[in-house]
Amino acid sequence: MASPIPHPEREEIRVEAVLHALADPVRLRIVRELAAHEEGLSCGVLDLGITASTLTHHVRTLREAGVVRVRPRGTSRISTLRRADLDALYPGLLDGVLAARR
């Protein structure tokens, strides 16, 4: 059996890591898409114009920062936004970022 995909617990999440994870146009695009798909999605379906390995890197950065949760489903990986954790830790931060028009 494969090892479970590691995630920081809510109390392990650090604001600098969250901000760094969000401070990238591709990752911000992924976060916007996940915010619009509460049920989660396989980020590979997004047309981001990047290679699979670059996408893997970005999703890992988001996961390790505590911004997204990734779970296996069949041969793909489904990402969801950790909105409850982020809203509890940093009320308003995520909505403020999502409100950004640029």
Next chain:
Amino acid sequence: MASPIPHPEREEIRVEAVLHALADPVRLRIVRELAAHEEGLSCGVLDLGITASTLTHHVRTLREAGVVRVRPRGTSRISTLRRADLDALYPGLLDGVLAARR
């Protein structure tokens, strides 16, 4: 006469630059101090444990991102948080970041 210190206009501020500027422990510390001092302060008075040139770099990063406004006063420079601009562009973001306990 010295050139005025340049700042992005509100409409030039970009969320990635703001997030990047905030995603650093020293800069976040500066932002917290400025949030507590609405009248602004000379960042040199803060005990940040960094050299003057490193401080200059951090304040420039915050200024160029649109997070702080810097104005000369005598021989020092007074920084203030651009709260109205940030709250208008990204409602909740700054409060969420300031709410962070880690």
